[in-house]
Each structure stands twice: as C-alpha cells, then as structure tokens.
Amino acid sequence: MPKSWPMCTDMSTLLDLQMRLRRAVLGGDTAEIVAAIQGDGLDPAARLGIYRHHAFSTLGDALQSTFPVVCRLVDKRFFAYAAHEYLREHPPHSRCLVEYGADFADFLADFKPSKDLPYLPDVARFEWALNIAATVREATPLQAEALAAVPAQQAAYVALRLQPSLSYFASSWPIDIIWQANKEDEVPPIDITSGGTSLEIRRAGEAVAWRRLDPGTFASARRSPTALCSPPRWRPRP
C-alpha cells in the first residue's frame, strides 16, 4: 500500500460523519452530510435518498409484520405514514427487528392523526404482547413431584417463576374481538361499546394463545408483579 494515503479520518471525525449520515437517513437535514459525499454526476441528496428509502421501507415492513391488525385498521398508507413518524423519533435499538416496536403503542396514543380510533393503542399493546410471547423460549414446567419433594420447613423459600411468555393485558375496549375480526377476510360487524376485556397471553407450542379471564382471576393473577417482558417472581423473604 502506498505511504501517500493520508491519515485523513480520525475516529472523532468518523463518528461525527456517521452521526450526520444517521440523521440524514432518518429523515433529518441532509445539508450537514452532503459536503462529504462525492457527486459522481448525481446530486448527493439523491444518493442519500436511496439509503433513506431502504431504511424506512424495511423498518416500516418490520413494524407492519409485528402490528398487522393495527395496519389493517388504519390501512397501509396511513400505517406507513405513522411508521415513518415513529421511526424518525424511535429508531430501533436492538439489531433483531422482531424486538422493534416496544413503544409503538405509546407513540400511537399520542399520535394526533389517529386520535379518532381510541382503541388503536390497545390493539398495538395486544399485538406487542403476542409478539413477545412468540419470541421467548418456553420453560419446562415444574413437575408436581419436584415440588412435593421439598421439605415442609423449606417450602416457604421455594421461588416459583411463571412461563416467560405469560402476560396479562386489560383494556376498556374489546380488543380480542377487534383483533380476531380483523384477521378475517371480511370483517364482521363489531360492537366496540360491548365492554372491555381482560386477557392472559402465552406461547403454546409454536403458536400463541390467549384467553379471557374473569375479573377476579385477572385481578389475582395481575396482583403479582407482572410485566410484558419480565415474568413475575416470588422470592423468599429474608
């Protein structure tokens, strides 16, 4: 390699360049990166547009794959617009795209153009719970004999953990009915004033299953410190 190649890019310069390209790709100002790009007979902004288009279309597709019913409820064009606005402000952190969209429901709750669909954020929360359940490994259930073998004086110190895919979800809208109806080719009439729903969601083999819980069971199950991503744990008290 010739020795004449200059040390023209130190790391702070490269970091700065990559941050500028990131902003341009995510729909920000392209002016701050254009000067670093060789024209080669084409406007550098057009060159940037190819990368921007790829990022928005593939990340938008990833969101659509995770939130298919949200997409159907608002139609593809509106979904693409909402996804575009979302990923400008909330680009993925994880490099596994099935993990992208954790706060999409919260974004939709504040997204004024869809405020006439007040159930939309909860449909997104439900689809996110389905997505989580579909992407975590099922734990092997504890056999009753194993529990029976624990000496009585140690029983208070046994720590039990629920299936990692398990989550509980409540909405003041009939989200499960809305979701199921929109998986059909022709959506049957839905009475969205028919009341809320309380759901338990979990992975079942290769599928994801959910069921409605009565208010008492739901309240009892939910009393444990559950969250969509972190299963409840009971720990022995000191």
Next chain:
Amino acid sequence: MTKCRPIPSHSVGIGLRSPHVSEIAATRPELAFLEIHAENYMAETPALERLLELRRDYPVSLHGVALSLGSAEGLDCSHLSRFKALIERIEPMLVSEHLAWSAIGGAYLNDLLPFPYTEASLDLFCRHVEEAQEALGRRLLIENPSSYLRYSDSPIPEAEFITAVARRTGCGILCDVNNIHVSAWNFGFDPIAYLEALPIEAIGEIHLAGHHIAKDVNMLIDDHGSRIAQPVWELYAAALRRFGPVPTLIEWDTNVPALEVLLDEARDAEELAHVHRYVDVA
C-alpha cells in the same frame, strides 16, 4: 508448474426464506448449504426450531447483517454474545459479515452503510474484525458491499481496503459478484479489475443475486428481488476462473418467488461452476 483443483460435486446453496421452509423440509432438495441472516434467528421463534431441524440435513452458513464492524463506536457486546450463542447452536460451516456499518449512537438503521476508506478507518475496521473473531471463536468472511455513494475523502480503493483487512486480520472475503457489478456500474469502475485485485487465497464464498435499475437516478439497486442478470453471470464465470471452486449462494430477499425459481438459479450456478471446475493454480 500448474496443478488442478477439482470442484466438489455440489457447491451452490440458497438463502433460506420463510415461505420455502416447509417445502425444503418436505422435499430435501440437493443443495450444498443453506444460508440464513443471523439476526432473524436470535429470538426463540418457531423459525429457529425449524432451522434446527433442517440443520440435521444441511450445512448452514451464518450471515450477519448487524455487527456494524465499520462503526466508529465499539462493537455491541450484547449483540456479539447473541451471535456467539447462535453459532454454538447452529455450528455453521461459514460465518460472514460486511464491510459496512449499520448502528451508531444507540440507533440501528438496518442498512449496510458505507464509510470512508482511509488508513484510520482501516485500523478501526481491522480492530473490530479481530475483536469479533476473538469473541466468536470463528474466522469471519467479510463481504464487499454494494454502494450508492462515495465519500470525497476516501483514498483507498475498496478492493485494496478489503484485501488489507484480510491480510491483517486473517479473515476471509465473501466476494459478492452482484455487488461488484452494481457498484462498478454506479461508479464507472472496471469490475474485472476489482476481481483481480482480490487475493485468491482469501475468497471463502461467493454471493449471486438480482438487482434492478432505478431509472430516476440511473443507478443499479441491489435488492435481491429478481433473477441474476446476465452481466453478473459473466462476472461469476470470471470469478470462478480466478478463484476456482468456491461455495456460492443464490440470494433472494425481496419479492421471494417459488422455491423452484431459486433451485433453477442454483442449477445454473452449479453448471457454470462445473464448466470451470478446473482452475489453474500457480
């Protein structure tokens, strides 16, 4: 003195795409290997279970798209750990990544973005390749990207840059013939000269794919969404003449057609490889 290297009877594989999984499982077509994008199998999905079943019958090539080896920041340790865990489960025949970056400042942009080729970026990229090879316990193949922009201050030609990476780190090169054609067309360089600048001994795999022309900007776009174009077949023949038999992948990621179309492309590649089964090795 010259000697000849015979080609293995089957050297061509295809990218495993979800619409084809059931058919491949049922019909077990003759293929040298299946290639997967590593990031699609890092979650505990049913797709991973299916892959592990297919793994009993096919070697798997693990192709990473998100290590972001060209990022000015350090490597993402948690992603590297997940990559390593997947390697341990899959036991792949090849592990590859890209001469590109895709994440900065906590944002993953899901694209293979270019960076300037300079002495400083060469040092950085080599350090990242060495760290990744050390952490993963595997030799990496590094793929040349397709590009739509070049930086004003990027003095090292890409083929020389990737060659230097291979020589310094001991990594191999994944020679994407379609990417060479796309970039050569977009920037007006000679694709044969690019091939000839690559070190024969470092080439560990070849990628073949389709592209399309974006008429509004008069550029070729590497979209892996169509059959392999004739100029790319010709460049593949030139690559076979130079590199000899190399595992070759048919990539198809968008507008995925029937499995038979991929198998048809694989047969064409296999025939071409057969024609060039003997190569002069100095």
